[in-house]
Amino acid sequence: MRFRFLPRLAGLLLLAALAPLRAAATIHYTISLANRAENRFGVRMEIPDANQATELDMPVWNGLYQVREFASRILELHASTAAGTAISLRRLTPHSWLAGPAGGRLIVEYSIEWDEPGPFSSQLNDSHAFLNAATLLLFVPQRRSEDVTLELRDVPQAWRVATALDSGSAANSYLARSYDDLVQAPIEASAFMDFSLQVAGREIRVVVHAAPPAPESVPLWSREHLEDAAQRIVETETTLMGDAPFPRYLFILHLGTGGGGGMEHPNSTAIAVGQGFDPAATMAHELFHAWNVLRIRPRSLEPVDYTREQPTDALWFAEGVTSTIAAYTLVRSGLWGREQLYADLAAQIQELESRPARRFESAEDSSIATWLDRAPLYGRDVNSISYYNKGQLLGLCLDITLREATGNRESLDSLLRAMNTRYAQKHEFYGDTAAIQALASELAQRDLTSFFARYVAGTDEIPFAEILARGGFDLRQNESVVGDAGFSAGRAGAAGVTVTAVEAGGPAERAGLRPGDTIVEINGAPATPRLGRLLARLSPGEEIRLRILRGAQAQSTVFHAGERASRAYRVSEAAGGGLPRAIRESILTGKSVAAQ
Numbered sequence: 001m002r003f004r005f006l007p008r009l010a011g012l013l014l015l016a017a018l019a020p021l022r023a024a025a026t027i028h029y030t031i032s033l034a035n036r037a038e039n040r041f042g043v044r045m046e047i048p049d050a051n052q053a054t055e056l057d058m059p060v061w062n063g064l065y066q067v068r069e070f071a072s073r074i075l076e077l078h079a080s081t082a083a084g085t086a087i088s089l090r091r092l093t094p095h096s097w098l099a100g101p102a103g104g105r106l107i108v109e110y111s112i113e114w115d116e117p118g119p120f121s122s123q124l125n126d127s128h129a130f131l132n133a134a135t136l137l138l139f140v141p142q143r144r145s146e147d148v149t150l151e152l153r154d155v156p157q158a159w160r161v162a163t164a165l166d167s168g169s170a171a172n173s174y175l176a177r178s179y180d181d182l183v184q185a186p187i188e189a190s191a192f193m194d195f196s197l198q199v200a201g202r203e204i205r206v207v208v209h210a211a212p213p214a215p216e217s218v219p220l221w222s223r224e225h226l227e228d229a230a231q232r233i234v235e236t237e238t239t240l241m242g243d244a245p246f247p248r249y250l251f252i253l254h255l256g257t258g259g260g261g262g263m264e265h266p267n268s269t270a271i272a273v274g275q276g277f278d279p280a281a282t283m284a285h286e287l288f289h290a291w292n293v294l295r296i297r298p299r300s301l302e303p304v305d306y307t308r309e310q311p312t313d314a315l316w317f318a319e320g321v322t323s324t325i326a327a328y329t330l331v332r333s334g335l336w337g338r339e340q341l342y343a344d345l346a347a348q349i350q351e352l353e354s355r356p357a358r359r360f361e362s363a364e365d366s367s368i369a370t371w372l373d374r375a376p377l378y379g380r381d382v383n384s385i386s387y388y389n390k391g392q393l394l395g396l397c398l399d400i401t402l403r404e405a406t407g408n409r410e411s412l413d414s415l416l417r418a419m420n421t422r423y424a425q426k427h428e429f430y431g432d433t434a435a436i437q438a439l440a441s442e443l444a445q446r447d448l449t450s451f452f453a454r455y456v457a458g459t460d461e462i463p464f465a466e467i468l469a470r471g472g473f474d475l476r477q478n479e480s481v482v483g484d485a486g487f488s489a490g491r492a493g494a495a496g497v498t499v500t501a502v503e504a505g506g507p508a509e510r511a512g513l514r515p516g517d518t519i520v521e522i523n524g525a526p527a528t529p530r531l532g533r534l535l536a537r538l539s540p541g542e543e544i545r546l547r548i549l550r551g552a553q554a555q556s557t558v559f560h561a562g563e564r565a566s567r568a569y570r571v572s573e574a575a576g577g578g579l580p581r582a583i584r585e586s587i588l589t590g591k592s593v594a595a596q
């Protein structure tokens, strides 16, 4: 994902000056949505001035920090001249080709099959089309910075198109300043519901593609709630940062249509949540990425290299601290009550403490190792922590540390504002974690090397109770006995959730469950996304009914949960006043509160 500022401005000026010439030297994509029955996008790419041999590449990653195989989805690939004479295509690597000289305009045509829901992929079916350009479109590596135009064809009559791209003159046609900018603006085409708001001097558009609710169910989302949430979130985050760096902003929401998660882009986001889930927390997280990671950007992520992994040690900040601010935004805007923030904080601490890998994998390590996320073993709690989880907690701990060191004058808020003015607004990238440490130390007027060495680069246990107490919070731990299913499961896949480990002699093993089994249903409901929550809330002796797939064979099993001791955390407000109280009230309200 790349977002460049100066070239964008230069491109605009050039566009104004040379508009008639530019059109002739622009790579043009036409994408047909006709083959919805086979989930195949029909792509035609016209490359002007292809006098020499032309390399064509398919990205191997986009959105998710994972190497994926987009090129495996291509079929019927061929090249020709504008007059229709076939041009040779030689495969160079699994994801690149060399087309022979076309003596002018080179035409490349292919189909590409995508039917995956969610914001990280593409999908074409009878209900909608969702396009992430990097998962669909070949590019010419030497000409990645040229302007591109894109046109959607065969769009069904009842559908409309939404994207943050600038519109071209023809219907359903769009302009981008480069391939990278095209990649940074997903496209939704469907019979969606939409509305727009004016907030912070910007047009905020919300587009909702939703599954029809089950007949007997209560309404699962309402336009009123989404309007209210969008208004509060945009207002709170633009006020915090002191600017609105996007010319306009588009939320693309997929509600109950499959998939899950959110993907940030400079001027838009795509978010998918299951039936009955509120997208507000994800909206707050993704919108804050318009600053943190897209404009306040670690140097290691630039320039984007679509051909291989691109590690940075700063995802604990880019993702985790984005979650810290998202939680602050929800409570400061009134979308959450304080108790929700405290429950979330307790759950975050519980999650980190439940992962034995915290003793050897640091927040920086986890940021770098995210490229292993697709490997099932890596997801286990003995192999890895989550930089979202530890990063969110580090954000709060750093906030309290900055506030305590400066009598509540500096904070995580002011650190982010300083990064915005020092880097983002000057179109510069920051030097990953080292630069965050330097700027935080400058604001604190204190050397924070020890904090970063122990908790960010290192694996010292974070003394949560002690740090939270300095911020006016009380952290308690209760011993209790909870249910234990005797197995752990990895991340959800298309078919269900894979069993990663089965405890020897435990109830699941006695019932015949094996590592590698795919859980399709639990207690009569689809395993995704319910399984994790259900396992976390089991009571001792509770009945667990599973439908599983072992290879191609479907099986059912019933057993009862065992029990294990659990230490549950609880966060509340500490009774005292003074600086800790002032720090807490400032965090919760976003306003400066004096110590009494």
Ligand SMILES: [Zn+2]
Pocket: 264, 285, 286, 289, 318, 319, 322
């Ligand atoms: Zn994120």
